[in-house]
Amino acid sequence: MPEELHKSNDTFFNKPSFITSLKDRSILFFVDVSNVVAYLNTVLRNLFTKTFEFQEFLKQCYQIGNKSVGLISITGIIVGLVLTIQSRPPLVEFGAVAMLPGMVAISIIREMGPVITALICAGKIGSSMGAELGSMRVTEQIDAMEVSNTNPINFLIIPRVLAATFMIPLLTLYADAIGIFGSWLGINIKDNVSLALFLNQAFSQVEFIDVIPAVIKSFFFGAVIGLVGCYKGFNAGRGTESVGVAANSAVVTASLLLIIVDLIAVQITDLF
Amino acid sequence: MKKNENNIVIEINNLTKSFGSQKVLDGINLQLFDNENLVVLGKSGSGKSVLIKCIVSLLKHDEGSIKVGDYELTDINEDALIEVRKKIGFLFQSAALYDSMTVRENLKFALTRLNETFSETEMNDKIEEALENVGMPNSIDKMPSELSGGMKKRIGLARTLVVNPSIILYDEPTTGLDPITSSEISSLINETQAKFKNSSIIITHDINCVKTVADRIAMIKDGKVYKTGSLEAFMNEDDSYIQSFFK
Numbered sequence: 001m002p003e004e005l006h007k008s009n010d011t012f013f014n015k016p017s018f019i020t021s022l023k024d025r026s027i028l029f030f031v032d033v034s035n036v037v038a039y040l041n042t043v044l045r046n047l048f049t050k051t052f053e054f055q056e057f058l059k060q061c062y063q064i065g066n067k068s069v070g071l072i073s074i075t076g077i078i079v080g081l082v083l084t085i086q087s088r089p090p091l092v093e094f095g096a097v098a099m100l101p102g103m104v105a106i107s108i109i110r111e112m113g114p115v116i117t118a119l120i121c122a123g124k125i126g127s128s129m130g131a132e133l134g135s136m137r138v139t140e141q142i143d144a145m146e147v148s149n150t151n152p153i154n155f156l157i158i159p160r161v162l163a164a165t166f167m168i169p170l171l172t173l174y175a176d177a178i179g180i181f182g183s184w185l186g187i188n189i190k191d192n193v194s195l196a197l198f199l200n201q202a203f204s205q206v207e208f209i210d211v212i213p214a215v216i217k218s219f220f221f222g223a224v225i226g227l228v229g230c231y232k233g234f235n236a237g238r239g240t241e242s243v244g245v246a247a248n249s250a251v252v253t254a255s256l257l258l259i260i261v262d263l264i265a266v267q268i269t270d271l272f
Numbered sequence: 273m274k275k276n277e278n279n280i281v282i283e284i285n286n287l288t289k290s291f292g293s294q295k296v297l298d299g300i301n302l303q304l305f306d307n308e309n310l311v312v313l314g315k316s317g318s319g320k321s322v323l324i325k326c327i328v329s330l331l332k333h334d335e336g337s338i339k340v341g342d343y344e345l346t347d348i349n350e351d352a353l354i355e356v357r358k359k360i361g362f363l364f365q366s367a368a369l370y371d372s373m374t375v376r377e378n379l380k381f382a383l384t385r386l387n388e389t390f391s392e393t394e395m396n397d398k399i400e401e402a403l404e405n406v407g408m409p410n411s412i413d414k415m416p417s418e419l420s421g422g423m424k425k426r427i428g429l430a431r432t433l434v435v436n437p438s439i440i441l442y443d444e445p446t447t448g449l450d451p452i453t454s455s456e457i458s459s460l461i462n463e464t465q466a467k468f469k470n471s472s473i474i475i476t477h478d479i480n481c482v483k484t485v486a487d488r489i490a491m492i493k494d495g496k497v498y499k500t501g502s503l504e505a506f507m508n509e510d511d512s513y514i515q516s517f518f519k
Contacts, residue, residue, distance in 0.1 A: 135371070136370075136371075139366050139368055139371075140364045140365070140366055140368040141368050141369075141370055141371070143325075143330050143364065143368065144362070144364055144368035144370070145370075146330060147328050147330065147357060147360075147362045148357075148381065148382045148385040148386060149354050149357050149358075149385050149386055150381075150385050
């Protein structure tokens with residue numbers, strides 16, 4: 001018993017401090033990011049030199065859309081509802097309730113739609129890519145592909161990264177539409193507003209400058225999700241536990257990177 | 273003797289391969305003759321799998337040379353590597369069937385990637401014939417998840433055979449299988465060689481498999497070829513290290 005106590009004390013005292021742990025984790029994160037950037041270089045080199053696997057690209061587009069559309073519908077409608085219900089009281093207080101549809105629409109189109117969609121896809125698609133490719137690495141399927149004269153970057157990685165890059169903006173636009181519909185439902189809890197009037201009020205406030213940067217940044221979000229998921233899975237270790245590690249770190253790294261990309265995108269948009 | 277010692281299909285000279293500071297292969301010299309089954313024996317971690325992965329360029333060797341037919345693998349260009357890989361079939365330890373594809377698609381993938389000139393009918397005929405050869409004609413539309421370990425190995429072998437390779441590399445073909453299935457797979461290796469007249473390197477720990485398939489044995493120890501010889505020579509060897517494998 002005293003030995004056990006001694007052991008647990010040892011573990012306690014040897015535990016790195018919060019600051020040390022934070023420093024180590026930050027360094028690891030930036031090493032990860034630099035590896036992802038180096039991986040992007042490999043992907044781009046192969047993209048422009050090898051034949052394009054169009055069938056695989058279509059299959060991945062279908063998988064990404066099909067896997068995420070349900071979850072994005074539910075989340076989109078809830079975000080629209082919650083945003084409307086929470087924003088209504090202060091606007092009523094200032095007598096500006098007519099501004100509510102426009103305000104919610106701008107919030108959803110500019111920020112909530114792209115970011116929430118990207119974070120959901122980082123969880124759903126990023127982890128699935130990490131786990132699938134990690135499992136292929138562990139069970140030597142990637143080696144088998146290479147022996148069959150198939151470049152795995154060309155067959156597995158490029159279609160996934162491109163599919164994520166093209167599908168996330170589409171899912172974002174869909175999430176925006178569903179979110180705005182959710183907002184209309186939210187308004188109709190207390191008021192009675194027709195959908196046509198609601199849309200008229202909402203889109204009278206929205207300009208192209210709200211939509212275009214949001215769509216552009218969602219392309220980058222898609223690229224980040226695809227690239228990080230594929231990088232983590234493709235470079236998974238040889239043991240079975242590596243599959244879980246790859247899936248988990250794909251979600252964590254992609255989510256953090258998405259927030260950073262969003263911050264940069266907001267700063268750039270702010271210049272115009 | 274069925275092997276043809278005048279015709280060397282793979283020649284390995286002074287091959288070295290390290291992972292970090294660990295030297296796994298340290299000057300391997302080995303030859304594979306036409307129409308022979310060469311068994312590579314050695315303890316776990318002795319570099320047997322690394323050796324055959326170097327032969328198909330899945331791993332790049334550090335020094336030495338590997339010659340497959342007329343092709344030297346050191347600094348080989350991409351087109352020549354495609355030609356080399358057309359000659360070599362590889363049966364992975366886990367069979368490495370693509371999880372997302374049916375058995376038919378697994379075989380079709382190998383066929384189309386290595387030879388794009390077949391029509392759809394020719395391809396289907398070849399796939400059916402390959403499955404017939406490994407005794408699995410009814411599994412054509414099954415997913416790998418529906419197959420047992422032994423069935424996966426057979427399908428893996430069918431995927432290897434469908435491209436008609438002249439050399440087959442088997443990475444522990446009987447690992448994880450029960451004795452009956454192991455014996456069936458060992459017999460299948462022999463039947464394959466008798467039918468297709470190919471040369472094979474078989475990595476295995478399974479002494480029953482060695483006894484069934486070996487024309488010649490090469491034992492690896494400390495990254496070097498410790499001894500080569502016939503099964504009889506190994507069985508009659510007094511060396512305690514060699515005897516420990518055959519007890």
